Amino acid sequence: MTGTFRHEQLRRQAERELRGRLLPPWQNRVLQRCFVEVANGWFPLLNQFTPHTPRNRPDAVLVGPLGVLVVLLREEEPDWETSRGAFVWTAELLAGAETSQGMLTEAALRAVVVHPAEFRGRRGFSGEHLAITEAELDRVLVRGEHLLDPGDARTVAHHLDNRTFDLAPLGWQAHLIPAQREPGQRGGALFEVGDLRRERVRRALDRPFRDWRIFLDDTQLGVVRRRYSGPARITGPAGTGKSVIALHRLAYLARRTTGPLLFTTHVASLPRIAREQFRSLAPHLVSRVEFVHLHRWARDFLADRGCAAEVDEELVDAAFEAAWQRDDLVEPLRDFRAARSYWRDEIDRVIKGRGIRCLDGYQAVPRKGRGQHLSREFRCRVWEFYCEYERQLSERGALDHNNVLMRALAELERDPLPRPYAAAVVDEVQDLTLNGLRLVRAISGDGPDQLLLVGDGQQQVYAGGWRLSEADISLRGRGEVLRRNYRNRAAVLDRAGELDAINRFDDLDGGPSVPLRSALPVLPGGRVVEWSGDDQEQALVSALRHLDDATDAVVLTRTHQAAEHWERVLRAAGFAVRRLEHWEPGAAEAVHVGTVHRAKGVEFRSVFLPAEHHHTAHREEREALHRHRLVAMTRARDNLWISRGRDG
Numbered sequence: 133m134t135g136t137f138r139h140e141q142l143r144r145q146a147e148r149e150l151r152g153r154l155l156p157p158w159q160n161r162v163l164q165r166c167f168v169e170v171a172n173g174w175f176p177l178l179n180q181f182t183p184h185t186p187r188n189r190p191d192a193v194l195v196g197p198l199g200v201l202v203v204l205l206r207e208e209e210p211d212w213e214t215s216r217g218a219f220v221w222t223a224e225l226l227a228g229a230e231t232s233q234g235m236l237t238e239a240a241l242r243a244v245v246v247h248p249a250e251f252r253g254r255r256g257f258s259g260e261h262l263a264i265t266e267a268e269l270d271r272v273l274v275r276g277e278h279l280l281d282p283g284d285a286r287t288v289a290h291h292l293d294n295r296t297f298d299l300a301p302l303g304w305q306a307h308l309i310p311a312q313r314e315p316g317q318r319g320g321a322l323f324e325v326g327d328l329r330r331e332r333v334r335r336a337l338d339r340p341f342r343d344w345r346i347f348l349d350d351t352q353l354g355v356v357r358r359r360y361s362g363p364a365r366i367t368g369p370a371g372t373g374k375s376v377i378a379l380h381r382l383a384y385l386a387r388r389t390t391g392p393l394l395f396t397t398h399v400a401s402l403p404r405i406a407r408e409q410f411r412s413l414a415p416h417l418v419s420r421v422e423f424v425h426l427h428r429w430a431r432d433f434l435a436d437r438g439c440a441a442e443v444d445e446e447l448v449d450a451a452f453e454a455a456w457q458r459d460d461l462v463e464p465l466r467d468f469r470a471a472r473s474y475w476r477d478e479i480d481r482v483i484k485g486r487g488i489r490c491l492d493g494y495q496a497v498p499r500k501g502r503g504q505h506l507s508r509e510f511r512c513r514v515w516e517f518y519c520e521y522e523r524q525l526s527e528r529g530a531l532d533h534n535n536v537l538m539r540a541l542a543e544l545e546r547d548p549l550p551r552p553y554a555a556a557v558v559d560e561v562q563d564l565t566l567n568g569l570r571l572v573r574a575i576s577g578d579g580p581d582q583l584l585l586v587g588d589g590q591q592q593v594y595a596g597g598w599r600l601s602e603a604d605i606s607l608r609g610r611g612e613v614l615r616r617n618y619r620n621r622a623a624v625l626d627r628a629g630e631l632d633a634i635n636r637f638d639d640l641d642g643g644p645s646v647p648l649r650s651a652l653p654v655l656p657g658g659r660v661v662e663w664s665g666d667d668q669e670q671a672l673v674s675a676l677r678h679l680d681d682a683t684d685a686v687v688l689t690r691t692h693q694a695a696e697h698w699e700r701v702l703r704a705a706g707f708a709v710r711r712l713e714h715w716e717p718g719a720a721e722a723v724h725v726g727t728v729h730r731a732k733g734v735e736f737r738s739v740f741l742p743a744e745h746h747h748t749a750h751r752e753e754r755e756a757l758h759r760h761r762l763v764a765m766t767r768a769r770d771n772l773w774i775s776r777g778r779d780g
C-alpha cells in the first residue's frame with residue numbers, strides 16, 4: 133500500500149508542478165505518468181519550452197532502468213529528421229557521461245514519440261523512433277532489458293541536468309536524492325583509478341559474452357567522434373576494438389549526415405556479421421548503412437550500369453588449371469616455387485591485384501613479401517604464364533574477381549556515383565588488393581571523414597605488398613593506434629604474442645604499429661593447453677566434452693579439407709556442428725568449424741587448433757603461417773587448445 137500512497141503523493145505533486153504550463157490535457161496526463169515513475173527509479177527531465185518545444189527537440193527525457201528515452205509528445209507523426217534531430221541533440225548532451233560500466237554509449241538511447249490516445253496514424257518502430265499512444269506508455273516504461281542500474285541512471289540524469297538549462301528535473305531534485313551506497317561501502321571516499329578500472333572490468337565480465345553494448349574507453353571514444361580532414365586509419369593488434377569502433381563511428385556519422393554510408397571489406401563473411409552487430413548497437417540506423425563485400429559491391433554496381441560481370445569460380449579454376457598444365461611454361465616456375473598456390477597468388481595479388489597491364493609494369497614492381505628477388509629474365513617467364521592464364525580465361529568467356537574490380541573502377545572513373553556515400557569504412561584493409569583499395573578510394577572520395585581504413589598488418593592472411601600512396605590515399609598522420617586488448621584473456625594473449633607473426637611489408641604506410649605482444653590485456657586469467665600425443669582426434673573431442681559451454685567453441689583450420697575432416701570427426705562424436713560460413717549471432721546450439729579466413733569478425737570462448745603440418749623452407753611463407761595462427765589464436769577469449777601433433 134505504501135507504493136500506492138507514494139504514487140498518489142507523486143501524482144498530486146505532478147499536478148501542482150505542471151499546472152502553470154497550459155499543456156494540452158493529454159500531454160499533461162503523459163507527463164504526470166512520467167512523474168509518478170520516479171517511484172520506480174526513473175528520472176524524468178522536462179523541456180522548459182514544452183508545450184512549445186522546438187520541432188527537433190525532445191519534450192522530455194526519461195532516464196531509468198531501461199536506458200534513456202528521448203520523448204517527443206506529438207499530435208502528428210514527425211518526420212524522421214525531426215526525431216533524429218531530437219535524438220542527436222540528447223546524445224550530444226550525454227557525450228562523456230560515465231556509468232559504472234564505462235562511458236554511456238548511444239546504444240542506451242531510444243527515441244519515443246508519444247501520441248494522444250485517439251491518434252490513428254502509424255505506430256510501432258519506424259527505424260528512427262518508436263511511435264506509441266499515451267495508453268501504451270506503461271509498456272515502454274516497464275518492459276525491456278535493464279540497461280542502467282539505479283546509481284547509473286541517477287548519474288546520467290545528473291549529467292543531463294548539468295549540461296543544459298533546457299531540461300529540468302521533473303519530480304526529483306538533484307540535491308534531495310541521497311547517494312546510493314553498496315552495503316559496507318565507505319561514504320565519501322575517493323576511489324583509486326585502478327580500483328575503478330578493475331571494477332569496470334569485473335562488471336564487463338558479468339555481462340553475457342555476446343553482449344554488444346560495450347562501453348568505449350577514452351581513446352576509442354576519441355576515434356569515434358574525431359573529425360578527420362581526410363582519409364584516416366585505425367590500427368592496433370587483435371582484439372583492441374577496431375571493428376567495434378568502426379561500427380560506433382558509422383552510427384555517429386549516420387546521425388550527422390544524410391547520405392548513405394558504406395561498410396565494406398575483402399572478407400566475404402564479415403559484412404553480414406558487422407550488420408548484425410550494428411543492428412544491436414543502433415537498430416534505428418541500420419537502414420542507413422550498406423554492409424557489403426567489396427566484390428559484391430562491384431558486381432552490383434556494374435549490373436546497375438547495365439554491364440553485368442559475374443565470376444564463375446569453377447571456370448576461373450579451370451582456366452588456371454589449363455595454364456598450369458602447360459609444362460613448357462610452368463617448368464621454370466616450379467623450379468622457383470613448386471606450389472601452384474604461390475603462382476596463383478602471383479597473378480591474383482601481384483600482377484592483376486595491382487592492376488599491372490604490361491610486362492614493363494611487372495618488371496618494375498617491387499613484389500614485397502613474395503620471397504626471393506625475380507630476375508628480369510624470370511619475370512618474362514612468369515608473364516608468359518600469366519598471358520596463358522588470360523587466354524584460357526577469355527576462351528571460356530570467364531572473368532575473375534580482379535577483372536570485376538578493375539571494371540568497376542574504370543566505370544566509376546568514367547561516370548561517378550550520382551549519390552555519393554557520406555562516408556565509407558573499410559574493415560580488414562590489410563587484406564585488400566591494391567585494386568580493391570583504389571576502388572574503395574574511388575567510391576568514398578577523400579574529403580573530411582569520408583574514408584576510414586581499419587586493419588592490422590600483423591593479421592594479414594592474403595599476400596599484400598602495396599602502400600596506401602599507390603592508391604592515392606594520404607593519411608598525413610590521421611588516425612589512431614589502439615593498444616588495450618578487450619577480447620583475449622591474459623594467458624591467451626601471452627601465448628598468441630609469442631608467435632613470430634611479423635609483417636615486415638604491410639604496415640599501412642609506415643605509421644606506428646603495435647605488435648600483439650605489446651597489447652595490454654584487460655581480462656585476466658584464461659587457459660592455454662598445448663597438447664601433443666598420438667590420437668589428436670580423441671584428445672580434441674575429449675577436451676571439447678570437458679568444456680562448461682561446448683557450444684561456444686570453434687575448431688579452426690588452415691585449409692577447407694581440414695575443416696571438412698573435423699566436421700566429420702565431431703559429428704561422428706555426437707556433436708551438433710555448424711560451419712563458420714553459417715555463423716549466426718546467438719546461434720549457440722553447435723560447435724563451429726571452419727578455416728581461419730572465415731573467422732574474422734567472430735570470437736569464441738574456446739578455440740581449438742588441431743595440428744596441420746605444413747612445412748616450408750621459405751621465410752615469408754613461415755611468417756604468413758604465423759599470421760594465420762595469430763588470427764586463429766586471438767579468436768579465443770577464455771580457452772585455447774593447441775595441438776602440436778605427434779612429434780610434440
Ligand SMILES: Nc1ncnc2c1ncn2[C@@H]1O[C@H](COP(=O)(O)OP(=O)(O)OP(=O)(O)O)[C@@H](O)[C@H]1O
Binds near residue numbers: 346347371375376735
Ligand atoms: N571498450 C570496451 N569495453 C569492453 N569490451 C570491448 C571494448 N572495446 C572492444 N571490446 C570488445 O573486445 C572484443 C574485440 O573487439 P573488436 O572485434 O572490435 O576488435 P578488433 O580490434 O577489431 O579485433 P581483430 O583485429 O582481432 O578483428 C569484442 O568482444 C568487443 O566487444
